[in-house]
Amino acid sequence: MGTKLNKSVLVTGADGFIGSHLCELLVQQGYKVRALVQYNSFNHWGWLDNSPLTKEMEVVTGDIRDPHFCKLITKDIEIVFHLAALIAIPYSYTAPDSYVATNVTGTLNICQAAKENKVARVIHTSTSEVYGTAQYVPIDEKHPLQPQSPYSASKIGADMMAMSFYNAFELPVTIARPFNTYGPRQSARAVIPTIITQIANGQKQIKLGDVSPTRDFNYVTDTCRGFLALAQSDATIGDTFNIGSNFEISIHDTLNLIKKIMTSDVEFIIDEQRLRPKDSEVHRLWCDNSKITALTGFAPEISIEQGLSHTVDWFLDNLQKYKADIYNV
CATH class of the missing domain: 3.40.50.720 (NAD(P)-binding Rossmann-like Domain)
Structure with a gap:
């Protein structure tokens, strides 16, 4: 090795x-x-x-x-x-x-x-x-x-x-x-903590940027x-x-997974402040991880459902560390 x-x-x-x-x-x-x-x-x-x-x-x-x-x-x-x-x-x-x-x-x-x-x-x-x-x-x-x-x-x-x-x-x-x-301790300006902290703080509407892009x-x-x-x-x-995981999911579908985990009926609305400039948004990210796997045997162990569940639990225990009511640049 x-x-x-x-x-x-x-x-x-x-x-x-x-x-x-x-x-x-x-x-x-x-x-x-x-x-x-x-x-x-x-x-x-x-x-x-x-x-x-x-x-x-x-x-x-x-x-x-x-x-x-x-x-x-x-x-x-x-x-x-x-x-x-x-x-x-x-x-x-x-x-x-x-x-x-x-x-x-x-x-x-x-x-x-x-x-x-x-x-x-x-x-x-x-x-x-x-x-x-x-x-x-x-x-x-x-x-x-x-x-x-x-x-x-x-x-x-x-x-x-x-x-x-x-x-x-x-x-x-x-x-x-x-x-x-993503996971425990991530900055609140990232999309997953943004959703979790706003739902946890009782928001009925959540402000987001573009939800169509996909991420790995x-x-x-x-x-x-x-x-x-x-x-x-x-x-x-x-x-x-x-x-990476070689698994692609849209921001929109990720949000719905979080809603389900948190049993929330929140609705999502687009916040212009959170949109990236037109040619700056990255619309698709899907990782080919075959190179690291072939050379080292590495493979991810935590599924998106497991990971989001752990992340939700951690944020619920640590909400006081975040200013969820303001947009973190």
């Missing part, structure tokens, strides 16, 4: 939705985890503040936009899982410069630091958004890249920066390209297992891998 257990790993973006779950999985698998959370004066550690496993990690605060800091935190690290990024698509319309600084320059800084500190593996996080609206389905890794938002453009730039370090310097980079991850939804623990599978196989170095 390649990379063994008990290695020192760095997870950037450890305070975030996927990053916090990945840190927990790595601890459970016996890895020594250094968790990077974004520096802030409140000393908040994001979702790691609430994790029962945080005491088993080394939590550091800082910013990947600083190259000197990146060099410091990659010392004595064997695997970097690079998840730190600005990810909200709507915010990228108003603050595109910050996306380049964090996503492109931040990735450059991590790769440069990993190269200088002779890190054994770098797992760089991409996104299915780089594909844009599907030109064919299911989407494999050869699908053209289409920058339909400043966010996706910055992620395409970050992917290319990471891969350039493999080509130019033989840095052992693997690009992990997750499709639509993946429960967060499955996404994290995909990251680990890529890191544990040396055969994945220098290549890009989709992490």
Whole structure:
């Protein structure tokens, strides 16, 4: 397989939705985890503040936009899982410069630091958004890249920066390209938490953007297992891998599943504020996951019904952490 257990790993973006779950999985698998959370004066550690496993990690605060800091935190690290990024698509319309600084320059800084500190593996996080609206389905890794938002453009730039370090310097980079991850701790601006939190707060009408697009939804623990599978196989170095379920469902049908789980009679209405600009909406995402499966044996374990059920339960227990009455950009 390649990379063994008990290695020192760095997870950037450890305070975030996927990053916090990945840190927990790595601890459970016996890895020594250094968790990077974004520096802030409140000393908040994001979702790691609430994790029962945080005491088993080394939590550091800082910013990947600083190259000197990146060099410091990659010392004595064997695997970097690079998840730190600005990810909200709507915010990228108003603050595109910050996306380049964090996503492109931040990735450059991590790769440069990993190269200088002779890190054994770098797992760089991409996104299915780089594909844009599907030109064919299911989407494999050869699908053209289409920058339909400043966010996706910055992620395409970050992917290319990471891969350039493999080509130019033989840095052992693997690009992990997750499709639509959902589950406990996801931002309330994402569609599944938007629905759950509004229904839970007793709304009779729910405001949404376009509900016709399809997505390949993946429960967060499955996404994290995909990251680990890529890191544990040396055969994945220098290549890009989709992490997804090979299952397509429309936003509309997803909403109705949530309504059923929550036994709700809520009605959905279109909110103009939530619509993406005309040529920016990604209409179809359906993942071809045959490449990661063939190379690592990875396959998702949690069905959409199971995953939504777990997610609903978690949000009902944690509603106080969300501002469900305002639109999160």
